[in-house]
Amino acid sequence: MALVDDTAPAVDTAAAHVLDVELSDPVGPLQRTAPDGTTADEAWLLLRLDGEPVGWEVVPLPDQGMRADELQRLLDSRWGDVVRRRRAAGPGFAEVHARHLAVAPRASVVLCTRERPEALAGCLESLTAQDHPDFAVWVVDNAPVTTATADVVAGFAGRLDIRYVVEPRPGLSRARNRALQEPLEGEVVAWIDDDEVADPMWLSELTRALTERPQAAAVSGLVVPAELATRAQVWFEQFGGHSKGRGFTPADFGPGSGDRQSPLYPLPPFGVGANMAFRTSALRAVGGFDAALGAGTLTHGAEDTRVFTDLLRSGLPTLYRPSAVTRHFHRRDVAGLRRQMEGYGTGLTAFYTSLVVDSPPVLLRLAALAGRAVRDMTSSDSLRVSGLAADFPAELLSANRAGMLRGPGAYIRQRRLDRRLDREAGAVPAASPAGDGGWRPTKVVHWDLDGTDGPVLADEDVARYGAVHVVARRGARPVGLFTLPLPEALDRDARDAAVQRLVEPAPEDAPVAAGGALPSVSVVIPTMLERPAGLSRCLRALLDQELPPVEVLVVDNRPGTPDGDAAAAVPELGDPRVRLLRQPVPGISAARNRGVDEAVGEVVAFTDDDVEVDRHWVRALAERFATEPALDGLGGLVVPSELETPAQELFEQHSGGAAKVLVAETLRLERPRARSWHPARYRVLVQRRVDGALRTVRTHSLYQLGTFMGANMAFRTAALRAQGPFDQALGTGTPSRGGEDVDMVVRMLTSGRALGYEPSAITSHAHRRTDAELARQMAGYGTGFTALLTAVVARDPRHLVGLAHAALTVARSRLRPRDPGVTTLLEGLPAELRRLRLRGMVSGPRAYLAARTKETS
Incomplete structure (x- = not known):
């Protein structure tokens, strides 16, 4: 029996002594006065068997203390049967634990801290005593104002495999997410707080749990008090402490246990941030921690609860293992x-x-649980209040309930505050930290899950890149987008775990048209011949299609184009399947219109000279048109061809990143013939095929279309010609700088046509590499957006009503994440790019009117 090390300041009188007792060893006497000079009236004994914690025993301490034989008789009478049953159950804890140590995988431990150097030192000291054979420690210094944390970390450099990271924005969730940006080693990441010390077996027990349950995504351990020096600390334990009444029985939560434990209530019996571990890939897959939750924010906590709930709601099991013990210094x-x-x-x-x-x-599920929650809050036998002593202050329960009333408003205010701070600070995406000297590019790979075991990287790629962005496919069909850090991406188990967590879209069940007849496809590429290498790659990909296009029309859109031989710069232009057309009228719309005029295919598909189309691209478009004759247009999936610079990563995150839609969809106006004041006239129904029938899955404004981009879209030639030409006052090469593609989509939907989105039609886009290029692009997008709206209203003033409805919808949904496939204007952009885009939006109407004037003059 040994007293727990007490790193807190000594007091003369303690509420209780906290001691460890090993039931397999002879016990010693209990004294009222501990070695540090403190006196207590009772002892809380954490009972262990072969090192495994099995329960608490609270023993009163008379003036003379308790003799060893008295204590032994007490423990034998109350715990003897427990010891005998466990001994007869099979291999003991010590044996099982030792077997795991021989195979324990490398892991990472993350410790987030803020200006508490003494507590940090105590926690790190406990990590030096871990029996786990192979782990790294990451200390995240959150919004530091001194070098105290860095100094403590430096003092452990020779004793731990330790790394130091700074997260300048305050908030525990931001600090946790900062750690997830790092190349954490091993499959498992464990978390401990700086006001705790870890039991020597803590980390190895967490990794053992996940090793024994390979399908589990997370595990939480037991948090016990490091001291009970004051009544306040005892009251905290009576209220549930950090372990929230979990006890000493291991538990599994997840599929099949919903009748025992809802992932929504009661909370939180399945995890606590002070002692938890995750498969790193699973934690990244659910998006990490909500930055508006947690210590250091207006909400004060619950970021850990949210992550566990997200995992459970996505069908991933989580575990509770009391053998993984940390000791917490309560207030x-x-x-x-x-x-x-x-x-x-x-x-x-x-x-x-x-x-x-x-x-x-x-909200519907929460409403069904509300009755139970009210009963628990008002009942005297609920888990939280049944264990309270008579002297538990009522004011503490009142404070807890008062906090509940403030929670919703606090969360909303924190979300708004975060957005304002992001604007002011010019925040960049998590994947590309700016200015820290540690940025590394990301390798983009396509992985056929039905083919190879995993993406193959050359040695130079492993050395150069910090992560791998995977476009996961099954043949031609994309089923997932995810990013794995290196070297984790090279580990087969890590890749398999990431794949297992994908929610793969079901294959389309609509058959190809009878007889397999597919429409012929003409491909149009507008170009200024400023990117000959890109155009050459684009043409090679088109000439190597599984289903060749009937023709490829390259429209040279240089004003005053000479009759010189362009094939010298782009050899593929000499291929007989490629036709080079001249359109000296400037603007991408004029070039598109020239291509449509010349096209002989039943379908006209458009792409750009900075795009490389997938080998199945033409077939995917043709088959979708064949299976759905009612569709007059299609958009496809655009993924990055490279992520070599921070600007490219920023653009990709702004464009949707891993959240892009991977399910075939059909788009049509809800009621295109409704009266002009009715919102249904301007609302798009997004439908998916379920059990052979189209079902509406969401709606959005007519003016929020993100699944149609000029780099990857196609239309039935007859429908396109009937609709009329692209507006030549819109698009690249005009003062409007964009908007012609979405304008055509708006026009088609407004006229009652149905359009579709086909994710199997994949193109890879080379994003702008430099900050200056990205800045010009964002400004141009702003100009093009409001120029498009000006064109729409100029054509039909009734769209002013639609825009008013759209503005109200945006105002109501400011706190909600955007729907997939919906264009966003400012989300995820640094402050400077936001300003440039807003500036472009201001200039859009004038730019369109100037372009119209120039066109008609």
């Missing part, structure tokens, strides 16, 4: 405990608010 004073209780209440309802904001349908 000693009542005022500190009151703030903590209030913060827990705020975090709880902020957590529920976050769920509703991100997924409104969850």
Whole structure:
């Protein structure tokens, strides 16, 4: 029996002594006065068998203490049967634990801290005593104002495999997410707080749990008090402490256990941020931690609860293993405990608010659980209050409930505050930290899951890149987009785990038209011949199609184009399947119109000279047109061809990143013939095929179309010609600088035509590499957007009503994440790019009117 090391300041009188007792060893006497000089009236004994914690025994301490034989008789009478049953059950804990140590995988431990150097040192000291054979420690210094944390970390450089990272923005979730940006080693990442010390077997027990349950995504351990020096610390334990009544019985949560435990309530019996571990790929797959939750924010907590709930709701099991023990230094004073209780209440309802904001349908499930929640809050035998002593202050329960009332508003205010700070600070995407000297490019690979075991990288790629962005496919069909850091991407188990977590879209069940007849396809490429290498790659990909196009029309759009031989710069232009057309009238719309005029195919497909089309691209378009004769247009999936610079990563994140739609969809106006004031006239129904029938899955404004881009779109030639030409006052090469592609889509939908989105029609786009190029592009997008709206209204003033409805919809949904496939204007952009885009939007109407005037003059 040994006293737990107490790193807190000594006090003369303690509420209780906290001691470890090994039941397989002879016990010693209990004394009222501990070796540090503190005196207590009782002892909390953490009982272990062969090192495994099995329960608590609270023993009163008389003035003379308790003799060893008295204590032994007490423990034998109350715990003897437990010891005998466990001994007869098979291999003991010590044997099982030792077997795991021989095969324990490398892991990462993350410790987020802020200006608490003494506590940090105590935690790191406990990590030096871990029996796990192979792990790295990452210390994330959150919004530091001194070098104290860095100095402590430097002191452990020779004793731990330790790394130091700074997250300048305050907030525990931001610090946690900062760690997830790092190349964490091993499959498992474990988390511990700086006001804790870890049991020597802590990390190895967490990794053992995930090794024994390969389908599990996360595991949480037991958090016990490091000291009970004051009544405030005892009251915190009575209220559930950090372990929230979990006890000493291992538990599995997930599929099949819903009748025992809802992932929504009661909370949180399945995890705590002070002692948890995840498969790193699973944690990244759910998006990490909600930055508007957690310590250091207005919500005070619940970022850990949200992550566990997200995993459970996505069908991934989580585990509770009390053999993984950490010891926490609770707040000693009542005022500190009151703030903590209030913060827990705020975090709880902020957590529920976050769920509703991100997924409104969850409100129905929460309503079904509301009755139970009210009973638990008002009943005297609920888990949280049944264990409270008579002296537990009522003010602490009142503070907890007051916090619950503040939670929803706190979450909403924090979300708004984060957005404002992002604008002011010019935040960049998590994948591409700016200015830290550690940025590395990401390798883009396509991986056929039905083919090879995984993407193959050359040795120089492994040395050059920091991560791999995977376009996961099954043949021609994309089934997932995800990013794995290197070297994790080289590990087969890590790749398999990432694939297992994909929610693969079901294959399209609509048959190809009878007889397999497919429409002929003409491909049009407008170009200024400024990117001959890109045009050459684009043409080679088109000439190597599985289903060759009937023709490829390259439209040279240089004003005053000479009759010189362009084939010298682009040899593929000499291929008989390629026709070079001249269109000296400037603007991409004029070039598109020239291609449509000359096309002989039943379908006209468009791509750009900075794009490389997938080998199945033409076939995917043709087959979708064949299976759905009612469709007059299609958009396809655009993925990056490279992520070699921060500007390219920023653009990709802004364009949707891994959240792009991978399911075939059909788009049509809800009621194109409705009266002009009715919102249904301007609302697009997005439909998917379910059990052979089209079902509406979401709606969005007519002016929020992101699945149609000029780099990857196609139309039935007859429908396109009937609709009229592209507006030559819109698009690249005109003062409007863009918008011609979306304008055509708006016109077709407004006229009652149905359009589609086909993710199997994949193109790879070479994003702008430099910050200056990206800045010009963002400004141009802003100009093109409002120029497009000006064109729409100029053509039909009734669209002013539609734009008003759209503005109201945007105002109501500011806190919700955008729907996939919906264009965003400012989301995810640094402050400077936002300003440039807004500036472009201001100039759009004037630019369109100037282009129209120039066209008609």
